[in-house]
Amino acid sequence: MSLKERIIHEALRQFSTKGFMSTSINDILESVGTSKGGLYNHFRSKEALFLAALSEARKIWRERNLAGLDQVERPLDRLKKLLENYRDHYLADSENFPGGCIFVTLAVELNDQQPHLAREVNEGFQRFKCMIQRFLDQEQEAGHLSNGMDTAMVAEMIFSGILGACVAYTSDKSRDNLDRNIKGLIAFLTMIST
Secondary structure, three states: OOHHHHHHHHHHHHHHHHOOOOOOHHHHHHHHOOOHHHHHOOOOOHHHHHHHHHHHHHHHHHHHHOOOHHHOOOHHHHHHHHHHHHHHHHOOOOOOOOOOOHHHHHHHHHHHHOHHHHHHHHHHHHHHHHHHHHHHHHHHHOOOOOOOOOHHHHHHHHHHHHHHHHHHHHHHOOHHHHHHHHHHHHHHHHHHOO
16 A cells, blocks of 8 residues: 555544544554654545545545346345445455444534534435435335335434444444344335335
C-alpha cells in the first residue's frame, strides 16, 4: 500500500473503534509511522481525511455486500443474499472495521457535533433503504408480494433490523447472536412472499 492508502486504512480502523472526534491525527500518524508532513501532503485537514476514509468505507461496503447479487435472479433472494453478505463479509471484516460498522459509529457520534459530516454518512443510509425498497418493489411487481403491502414500511423495518443487528454485534461481538438476527430477518422476508 502507498502511504496515502495506509493512512486511509488506519483512519478507517480508528474511526470504526473510537469515532471521528476521539481519533487524533497523532493516533493515526503513530500507527502508520509517518510525520504530519506525510499526512498533510495527501490530506489538507482531518475532515479531508474523513471524506477519503468514508469514500473507501463505501467502496468496501459495496464490494462486501453486493458480491454475487447480480447472479441471483429473484429480487427477494437478492435481498436475502445482501443480508447474508452483510453478516458474513461486511461485519466480519475486522481488518478494516475492528469496531464494527463504521457508518453506525460515525452517524451516532457526528449527528450533534458535526452535522455536515453526519449528513455525508446518512446519505448512504438513505441509498441503502432505497435499494431495499427497490428489491421489494420489484418483488411486488412480479406478483410475489401482496399488492397492498407497503414496501416503504417493510424496507424501513428491514433497514432498522439490520442496524439493530449491527449495534448488537458491535456491543457483544457474538457471531451466534448476529447469525440469529440475520436469520430472523431472512425468515421474515420468506414469510411475506407468496
